[in-house]
Amino acid sequence: MAAKSNGPAAGRKDRAKIWYPVLLDLEDKPCLVVGGGRVAERKTCTLMEAGASVTVVSPRLTPQLEAWAEQGLIRTRREEYTAGLPVLAQAFLVFAATGDAEVNAQVCAEAEALGKLVNSADDAEAGGFIVPATLRRGRLTLAVSTAGASPSLAAKVRRQLEDMFGEEYAPYLELMHELRMTVQTVVSDTSERQELFRAMLEWKLLPLFKSGRLPYDHFRSELLRRVAEDPTIDGICSIGDWLLSLQNAWNGHE
Numbered sequence: 001m002a003a004k005s006n007g008p009a010a011g012r013k014d015r016a017k018i019w020y021p022v023l024l025d026l027e028d029k030p031c032l033v034v035g036g037g038r039v040a041e042r043k044t045c046t047l048m049e050a051g052a053s054v055t056v057v058s059p060r061l062t063p064q065l066e067a068w069a070e071q072g073l074i075r076t077r078r079e080e081y082t083a084g085l086p087v088l089a090q091a092f093l094v095f096a097a098t099g100d101a102e103v104n105a106q107v108c109a110e111a112e113a114l115g116k117l118v119n120s121a122d123d124a125e126a127g128g129f130i131v132p133a134t135l136r137r138g139r140l141t142l143a144v145s146t147a148g149a150s151p152s153l154a155a156k157v158r159r160q161l162e163d164m165f166g167e168e169y170a171p172y173l174e175l176m177h178e179l180r181m182t183v184q185t186v187v188s189d190t191s192e193r194q195e196l197f198r199a200m201l202e203w204k205l206l207p208l209f210k211s212g213r214l215p216y217d218h219f220r221s222e223l224l225r226r227v228a229e230d231p232t233i234d235g236i237c238s239i240g241d242w243l244l245s246l247q248n249a250w251n252g253h254e
């Protein structure tokens, strides 16, 4: 069988590096950021969002980093980086984000020697991972990368996705998650379940969420009830009809 053009053969050395995307669980994981400027602040912020336990090593900190330190949200060491810091040896992820390229290279070398995943703010190829531009809508994560070719383009594409994937995706996915769990409990056959999940994607739920007029709790329990009552393809399709009729009724009242 011929290899697909984007298949394993695409990983050969004569091509640009292909980065492997993953989503990491950083909850309570120790992470080290070396440097205390604007870039270190941005990396720290997204690490905090992911629940990481962040230590920043830098003689100077941005006012925001200072504030987080005062609030006890991050740990800091107000000093220049030196090799052999226990906080580096204990870190799950390391970020080299100083304004000094030589220091960043030293941080990367030490971290890699200890088998750590390290990110270099000033040299994509020097570290073991790079950070994409990220859009979150509850459980939906969209990550955009240009493999370091143009980080500002990654940010621009992320902004464009903001319009395409609005806030309504967060409650929509919560509900889809709950409905999926319901179906998993009441339907034992895997292929039957998959058919139902695909049919549920055809429901015109997103416009209902987008309108912002849904009495969410009532709607949620009604939908869960209907799915549990008739978890068949006919049942799922008739729920789809019910959702359409709701939408049409609302549109008619506008």
Ligand SMILES: C[C@@]1(CC(=O)O)c2cc3[nH]c(cc4nc(cc5[nH]c(cc(n2)[C@H]1CCC(=O)O)[C@@](C)(CC(=O)O)[C@@H]5CCC(=O)O)C(CC(=O)O)=C4CCC(=O)O)c(CCC(=O)O)c3CC(=O)O
Pocket (backbone or CB within 6 Å): 042, 043, 046, 119, 120, 121, 122, 123, 124, 129, 130, 131, 132, 133, 134, 144, 145, 146, 147, 148, 149, 150, 151, 152, 153, 154, 155, 158
């Ligand atoms: C390789 C990588 C390593 C890493 O940091 O992981 C890297 C490297 C470098 N960035 C540089 C510059 C800028 N980076 C940004 C912004 C972001 N940079 C991010 C990631 C990455 N940046 C990784 C590759 C990501 C990819 O391409 O997929 C984002 C997506 C995520 C984040 O940082 O959290 C975040 C946007 C977040 C968002 O808005 O969503 C801006 C815009 C701004 O600051 O507003 C500028 C100025 C404009 C410009 O230069 O384009 C420079 C040059 C420094 C110089 O020349 O002085 C280097 C070093 C080099 O290129 O060698």
Ligand SMILES: NC(=O)C1=CN([C@@H]2O[C@H](COP(=O)(O)OP(=O)(O)OC[C@H]3O[C@@H](n4cnc5c(N)ncnc54)[C@H](O)[C@@H]3O)[C@@H](O)[C@H]2O)C=CC1
Pocket (backbone or CB within 6 Å): 034, 035, 036, 037, 038, 039, 040, 057, 058, 059, 060, 061, 062, 079, 080, 081, 097, 098, 099, 100, 101, 103, 120, 121, 122, 151
């Ligand atoms: N990856 C990215 O997204 C981006 C990367 N960059 C690169 O990242 C680097 C940092 O950028 P900014 O934060 O804007 O710089 P900045 O000048 O605002 O901050 C540099 C920080 O590094 C600290 N520092 C300097 N020497 C140190 C040492 N020996 N040990 C510990 N900390 C030390 C300073 O105290 C300061 O807090 C720049 O070199 C730039 O090339 C710039 C823009 C975006």
